Amino acid sequence: MIEVKWGKLKVFINEMMLSLGMSEENAAVMTEVYSRATARGVGHHDIYDLPGRIKDLSEKKLNPKPEIRSISRFNAMESYCGDNGPGEICSNFIVERAMELSEEYGISICTICDSNHYLASAPYVEKAAEKGYLAILFTKGSPIMGAPGRKEHVISSCPMGFGAPTNKEYSIVHDLCLAYSSYGTLAQKVKLGESVPSHWGMDKNGQPTTNPAEINSGTVAPIGEHKGFGLAVLGEILTGILSGGQIIDEPHPQTGETGVASQAVIVIKPGTLISEDTFKERTTEMIDRMEARAPGIRIPGQNSSKSKHKIEKESRMYLETQLVERLNDWAQKLGVNPLENKNL
Amino acid sequence: MIEVKWGKLKVFINEMMLSLGMSEENAAVMTEVYSRATARGVGHHDIYDLPGRIKDLSEKKLNPKPEIRSISRFNAMESYCGDNGPGEICSNFIVERAMELSEEYGISICTICDSNHYLASAPYVEKAAEKGYLAILFTKGSPIMGAPGRKEHVISSCPMGFGAPTNKEYSIVHDLCLAYSSYGTLAQKVKLGESVPSHWGMDKNGQPTTNPAEINSGTVAPIGEHKGFGLAVLGEILTGILSGGQIIDEPHPQTGETGVASQAVIVIKPGTLISEDTFKERTTEMIDRMEARAPGIRIPGQNSSKSKHKIEKESRMYLETQLVERLNDWAQKLGVNPLENKNL
Numbered sequence: 001m002i003e004v005k006w007g008k009l010k011v012f013i014n015e016m017m018l019s020l021g022m023s024e025e026n027a028a029v030m031t032e033v034y035s036r037a038t039a040r041g042v043g044h045h046d047i048y049d050l051p052g053r054i055k056d057l058s059e060k061k062l063n064p065k066p067e068i069r070s071i072s073r074f075n076a077m078e079s080y081c082g083d084n085g086p087g088e089i090c091s092n093f094i095v096e097r098a099m100e101l102s103e104e105y106g107i108s109i110c111t112i113c114d115s116n117h118y119l120a121s122a123p124y125v126e127k128a129a130e131k132g133y134l135a136i137l138f139t140k141g142s143p144i145m146g147a148p149g150r151k152e153h154v155i156s157s158c159p160m161g162f163g164a165p166t167n168k169e170y171s172i173v174h175d176l177c178l179a180y181s182s183y184g185t186l187a188q189k190v191k192l193g194e195s196v197p198s199h200w201g202m203d204k205n206g207q208p209t210t211n212p213a214e215i216n217s218g219t220v221a222p223i224g225e226h227k228g229f230g231l232a233v234l235g236e237i238l239t240g241i242l243s244g245g246q247i248i249d250e251p252h253p254q255t256g257e258t259g260v261a262s263q264a265v266i267v268i269k270p271g272t273l274i275s276e277d278t279f280k281e282r283t284t285e286m287i288d289r290m291e292a293r294a295p296g297i298r299i300p301g302q303n304s305s306k307s308k309h310k311i312e313k314e315s316r317m318y319l320e321t322q323l324v325e326r327l328n329d330w331a332q333k334l335g336v337n338p339l340e341n342k343n344l
Numbered sequence: 345m346i347e348v349k350w351g352k353l354k355v356f357i358n359e360m361m362l363s364l365g366m367s368e369e370n371a372a373v374m375t376e377v378y379s380r381a382t383a384r385g386v387g388h389h390d391i392y393d394l395p396g397r398i399k400d401l402s403e404k405k406l407n408p409k410p411e412i413r414s415i416s417r418f419n420a421m422e423s424y425c426g427d428n429g430p431g432e433i434c435s436n437f438i439v440e441r442a443m444e445l446s447e448e449y450g451i452s453i454c455t456i457c458d459s460n461h462y463l464a465s466a467p468y469v470e471k472a473a474e475k476g477y478l479a480i481l482f483t484k485g486s487p488i489m490g491a492p493g494r495k496e497h498v499i500s501s502c503p504m505g506f507g508a509p510t511n512k513e514y515s516i517v518h519d520l521c522l523a524y525s526s527y528g529t530l531a532q533k534v535k536l537g538e539s540v541p542s543h544w545g546m547d548k549n550g551q552p553t554t555n556p557a558e559i560n561s562g563t564v565a566p567i568g569e570h571k572g573f574g575l576a577v578l579g580e581i582l583t584g585i586l587s588g589g590q591i592i593d594e595p596h597p598q599t600g601e602t603g604v605a606s607q608a609v610i611v612i613k614p615g616t617l618i619s620e621d622t623f624k625e626r627t628t629e630m631i632d633r634m635e636a637r638a639p640g641i642r643i644p645g646q647n648s649s650k651s652k653h654k655i656e657k658e659s660r661m662y663l664e665t666q667l668v669e670r671l672n673d674w675a676q677k678l679g680v681n682p683l684e685n686k687n688l
Binding site for chain 1: 416417418419420421423448449450451452453478480487490491492494496497498499506508516518520522524541543567568570571572573574575577578580581584585586588591592593594610612614616617618623626627629630633634637638641642643644
């Protein structure tokens with residue numbers, strides 16, 4: 001592991017994005033998204049995804065200078081085209097816009113097509129929660145998840161999440177996909193040599209397995225079987241259909257690419273219905289009541305907040321040597337100062 | 345089993361509700377809700393719940409003449425008090441109102457506190473879908489579900505559902521709770537002598553079990569463990585908090601009762617952003633694409649629609665003898681004509 005200064009890491013991300021041709025505004029968004037995701041301490045869907053994103057940007061698979069344009073709007077609903085920009089820029093755009101609309105209408109929904117992977121929902125919904133909003137964000141990509149008992153890949157696993165403000169030292173932040181496990185988590189289990197419950201998925205022949213590597217080359221199953229599958233259908237409708245984007249395995253009309261991402265966000269401004277103070281008091285009381293019933297219960301957002309506070313307090317974190325090397329390789333190629341680090 | 349004429353069953357429900365003091369309008373709502381739920385052919389959360397509801401109405405535990413009143417409103421958001429009316433009346437009210445608001449704003453949210461059990465989400469979201477809306481309905485009641493690996497009952501299982509229009513012979517209708525199994529399904533499994541997967545819940549000592557009776561006296565687990573638990577937290581916020589109602593195990597300020605139900609519905613009018621025809625074409629294509637990848641896949645709403653079409657075509661259905669006897673006992677007490685039936 002390598003120790004990395006927290007402030008330096010942010011500067012590094014920002015400089016990399018600028019060197020890839022991004023505007024200062026968009027580089028700042030990317031920096032915030034990767035910082036927030038990384039501070040959670042999850043080890044995937046965060047800084048560990050950055051080399052891949054840099055590669056795609058450098059090869060222009062992702063557009064570093066997207067011109068997001070309005071497709072359609074009707075009062076509290078708006079849809080946009082993301083111009084093949086990074087999913088981070090696209091998602092941040094609709095969340096910001098939906099927050100504005102919710103000030104006017106109380107609730108709003110914004111969608112964006114021609115987008116890409118949004119990394120994780122936590123960075124966006126956490127920011128919204130810190131500003132007093134209840135935000136529910138959905139994304140879709142390729143059909144990688146099965147239906148109950150089926151080995152075929154039929155639908156996106158519907159990565160999603162929500163955030164809500166509290167008076168605790170953390171906001172409620174829930175970041176999930178509707179499969180028992182993301183392929184990221186499975187890869188981590190493989191690395192750790194761990195097995196997984198047999199209902200998490202099946203191997204490529206449609207047989208149940210507890211080997212995460214076999215599920216990785218097979219099919220992940222939806223949580224609660226038909227329950228999670230149906231919720232993924234809702235996600236596909238909100239993202240792929242309402243955005244005017246692609247659905248299931250539909251090819252993009254211009255590029256022919258399948259699995260093009262779309263996002264949708266519903267934002268509620270609770271302060272318009274009950275006061276923001278009351279809302280926070282009530283979410284806090286909700287947590288207190290659950291903790292009174294089951295002491296030590298894990299509340300969504302609690303663990304990731306502890307990680308964040310530790311990193312911010314110590315102004316440093318630890319990254320795998322291989323990741324830092326890959327990032328520094330890219331830095332050299334792009335003429336950016338490498339991550340200053342101390343090999344432990 | 346007893347054969348019951350479909351038209352007669354509806355008349356029977358309506359007359360029972362009128363005899364319990366309901367207005368004609370509300371009796372018609374109850375009739376529609378129980379008819380739609382029963383036509384799905386599930387065998388619980390439908391007509392099988394009616395004797396219990398009649399009992400509560402006759403004992404005035406539920407208010408048969410609720411005066412629903414506005415608590416707060418801000419453009420596309422409104423909250424109401426249900427005056428301890430049946431959850432069916434309260435839920436129908438907010439769904440109807442949210443549909444109206446979505447015509448004006450594109451998306452809306454309506455909530456209601458001081459409500460009761462809504463029976464199931466399907467009747468309301470199915471009706472909304474038939475009218476061209478995308479409706480997502482949530483309810484809450486007592487904390488009956490555990491957190492991951494915990495035997496304590498910490499939160500409502502967040503019964504919910506959504507409906508979306510299609511050009512198929514059925515609307516997409518997904519009706520679920522966020523526990524692996526409702527207590528209704530468990531009771532059915534007990535009746536059938538079936539076992540259940542060990543991750544569905546635990547016995548009263550916190551031990552995993554495959555015996556549905558032991559889970560019934562223990563704790564049901566959230567789907568996908570922390571994933572489903574977090575989604576239930578979202579449900580609790582939307583229903584209990586946004587409505588101004590009660591949360592977790594909070595007692596009602598007037599009655600001291602705990603587990604008082606609240607509902608919330610988000611309604612989207614897709615026709616305001618993309619045309620209603622386009623929306624239906626796209627949901628239909630979404631289904632077609634999934635069916636092409638996995639022939640015979642079960643789409644939410646498909647099975648229940650087959651049941652409904654069969655019942656409507658044959659103008660009859662079959663109910664358990666014990667249920668018909670209980671209903672007829674109530675009919676006699678309330679001076680209503682009994683269900684005409686033919687014992688098979």
